[in-house]
């Protein structure tokens with residue numbers, strides 16, 4: 001079993017201008033309370049997380065409307081390093097694909113700072129995946145589109161093709177090949193996305 005989740009630590013690099021992950025103490029045993037509790041604060045898109053279609057489509061499904069079966073089941077890890085935008089040709093010779101495909105674009109295991117120059121996915125790749133029956137695409141980058149994109153072409157291609165999105169994985173050192181994906185997003189009602197614990201086995 002391999003944990004491919006980025007540990008959320010206070011100060012974990014997050015999307016520029018977005019809310020960082022932090023825990024704000026509420027009850028404290030040291031302050032005379034019976035227990036310790038915190039307020040959990042974070043953007044829904046910090047670290048390893050899923051996008052619900054509502055993130056990029058006002059008419060799209062919210063997180064509680066997406067079946068858990070999307071996120072769990074057979075998957076393939078493919079290596080796709082060295083691209084500004086990952087082309088559809090990375091699928092050449094990949095053979096039959098399961099419903100879930102994760103792309104290692106070369107992101108390191110730990111982000112010291114937010115990676116501003118990461119590999120995006122091309123809309124052609126999204127469409128080629130969908131044509132092969134893929135329903136979930138994952139990436140080790142913070143987004144399937146470039147940081148500065150205003151048009152979100154890859155997200156829109158996912159919307160058109162009915163492909164769900166998993167972002168911010170840690171795939172450093174994971175051998176390309178066949179796995180079972182277990183991705184469990186926090187059950188946030190109304191969510192446009194959520195941090196997820198993700199393992200490969």
Ligand SMILES: Nc1ccccc1C(=O)CC(N)C(=O)O
Pocket residue numbers: 015018043045051055142143144145167
């Ligand atoms: N937090 C943001 C604020 C502004 C614009 C984009 C984001 C994103 O989170 C992008 C992202 N992770 C995505 O789903 O592509």
Ligand SMILES: [Zn+2]
Pocket residue numbers: 045049050051142143167193
């Ligand atoms: Zn996201």
Ligand SMILES: [Zn+2]
Pocket residue numbers: 051143144155165167
């Ligand atoms: Zn996204």
